[in-house]
Amino acid sequence: MILSTRGRYGLKMMLELALNYGKGAMPLKDIANKQSLSDTYLEQLISPLRKSGLVNSTRGAQGGYELSKQPSEIKVGDIIRILEGSLAPAECVSEGETECSKADYCATRLLYEKIAESINTVIDTITLKDMVDDYHRLNNKTK
Amino acid sequence: MILSTRGRYGLKMMLELALNYGKGAMPLKDIANKQSLSDTYLEQLISPLRKSGLVNSTRGAQGGYELSKQPSEIKVGDIIRILEGSLAPAECVSEGETECSKADYCATRLLYEKIAESINTVIDTITLKDMVDDYHRLNNKTK
DNA sequence: TTCAATTCCTACCAATCAACTAGGATATTA
DNA sequence: TAATATCCTAGTTGATTGGTAGGAATTGAA
Ligand code: FES
Ligand code: FES
Numbered sequence: 001m002i003l004s005t006r007g008r009y010g011l012k013m014m015l016e017l018a019l020n021y022g023k024g025a026m027p028l029k030d031i032a033n034k035q036s037l038s039d040t041y042l043e044q045l046i047s048p049l050r051k052s053g054l055v056n057s058t059r060g061a062q063g064g065y066e067l068s069k070q071p072s073e074i075k076v077g078d079i080i081r082i083l084e085g086s087l088a089p090a091e092c093v094s095e096g097e098t099e100c101s102k103a104d105y106c107a108t109r110l111l112y113e114k115i116a117e118s119i120n121t122v123i124d125t126i127t128l129k130d131m132v133d134d135y136h137r138l139n140n141k142t143k
Numbered sequence: 144m145i146l147s148t149r150g151r152y153g154l155k156m157m158l159e160l161a162l163n164y165g166k167g168a169m170p171l172k173d174i175a176n177k178q179s180l181s182d183t184y185l186e187q188l189i190s191p192l193r194k195s196g197l198v199n200s201t202r203g204a205q206g207g208y209e210l211s212k213q214p215s216e217i218k219v220g221d222i223i224r225i226l227e228g229s230l231a232p233a234e235c236v237s238e239g240e241t242e243c244s245k246a247d248y249c250a251t252r253l254l255y256e257k258i259a260e261s262i263n264t265v266i267d268t269i270t271l272k273d274m275v276d277d278y279h280r281l282n283n284k285t286k
Numbered sequence: 287t288t289c290a291a292t293t294c295c296t297a298c299c300a301a302t303c304a305a306c307t308a309g310g311a312t313a314t315t316a
Numbered sequence: 317t318a319a320t321a322t323c324c325t326a327g328t329t330g331a332t333t334g335g336t337a338g339g340a341a342t343t344g345a346a
Contacts, residue, residue, distance in 0.1 A: 001231065001232065001233060001234060001237070002145055002230060002231065002232040002233075002258070002262075003232045003233050003255075004332090004333065004334085005333075005334065005335090006333085006334085008233055008251065011251050011254070012251060015250060015251065027291080027292065027293090028292080028293080029291090029292085038334090038335070038336085040335080040336065040337080041334070041335055041336085043293080043294080043295095044334095044335085046293095047293095047294075047295085050293095050294095057292095057293060057294085058292085058293080058342095058343085059291095059292060059293045059294080059341075059342045059343060060290095060291070060292055060293075060341090060342045060343025060344060061289090061290065061291040061292060061342090061343055061344045061345065062291075062292085062343080062344055062345085063291075063292050063293065063342085063343070063344085064292075064293085065293090076254060087145060088144060088145070089144065089145040089146045090144060090145075090146050090151055091144060094144070104281070105278075105281045105282050106281070107158060107274045107275075107277040107278035107281060108151065108154050108155060108158065108274070110274075110277050111154070111219060111266075111269060111274065112146075114265050114269070115145070115262060115265050115266065118261040118262065118264070118265050119145075119258060119261065119262060121261070122257050122258050122261050123254075123258065126254060126257070131250045131251070131253075131254065132250075134250040134253050135248075135250040138247070138248045138249070138250060139248050147303095147304065147305085148304075148305065148306095149304085149305085168321095170320080170321065170322090171321080171322080172320095172321085181305090181306070181307085183306075183307065183308080184305070184306055184307085186322080186323080186324095187305095187306085189322095190322095190323075190324085193322095193323095200321090200322060200323085201313095201314085201321085201322080202312075202313045202314060202320095202321060202322045202323080203312090203313045203314020203315060203319095203320065203321055203322075204313090204314055204315045204316070204318095204319065204320040204321065205314080205315065205316085205320075205321085206313085206314070206315090206320075206321045206322065207321075207322085208322090
């Protein structure tokens with residue numbers, strides 16, 4: 001699996017917050033209940049999202065979390081990279097890493113670069129708004 | 144990292160065998176030396192490749208491994224899937240798995256499907272022959 | 287003012303996985 | 317028969333995953 005629970009749960013959380021966007025703060029417990037996930041675990045995942053500025057938090061009673069900007073401005077790539085780290089196929093293609101010494105003559109690196117590029121294109125093209133739209137399309141069909 | 148050493152070393156091995164294609168069997172120790180990898184570890188990785196029919200083996204002295212078909216007929220996706228398992232982003236998109244019960248109304252699944260599709264397109268388009276060509280282009284430049 | 291709701295933070299834990307290593311049986315050829 | 321290889325099974329070690337536990341700090345409402 002390319003995505004661990006960190007990325008997958010994180011995406012679900014952020015989708016839930018996107019669905020709630022404009023309706024005020026949403027407590028983590030509500031998110032956890034809606035998605036049937038452990039709230040103490042989600043707590044750990046939302047912390048880096050807050051520190052990266054994707055969500056704002058309000059402490060105390062009636063507090064909770066909300067997106068810091070419009071769903072259309074948050075790419076799923078932002079979320080995934082915060083929670084999973086880079087999705088590079090191998091170290092020598094990942095951004096922060098020191099470049100591999102064999103980079104000049106390594107044929108596998110070209111492959112990794114192509115894989116990385118195609119993944120990045122997908123996750124940086126799709127925003128939370130797209131997922132909200134998908135959600136409504138999927139769930140309002142029967143109504 | 145999307146690819147573990149299994150996939151990455153496996154690709155290097157197969158590239159080495161592709162470079163040696165048509166020249167008879169190549170012992171694993173030679174591959175390991177050329178790529179500076181542990182031969183006892185590579186032994187474990189080539190076993191599933193042989194069982195899947197991608198490489199043929201010859202036992203005993205002067206034995207070794209060779210590709211079972213032309214480099215142009217072996218997709219890197221074949222190699223990666225054998226050594227890494229599916230590259231699906233999440234369980235509910237992976238082929239063998241029982242389909243997730245929420246599949247009908249799950250918006251994250253659509254995202255996973257798009258990621259999976261783009262990865263599969265890349266790794267099933269590129270063959271060992273392409274990597275061999277890249278290798279020669281990269282390494283004969285200075286000669 | 288006090289209490290309940292809530293975020294925030296650190297530490298711990300068990301199970302699994304990743305990346306090897308070790309040791310030996312079996313087959314082939316010079 | 318010795319040297320060279322593949323083949324097979326079983327460890328081992330460290331990191332990662334997917335959590336739990338416990339409590340401090342903050343805030344709104346009764
Ligand atoms: S392994 Fe890093 S460039 Fe090839
Ligand atoms: S989690 Fe499986 S379909 Fe959404």
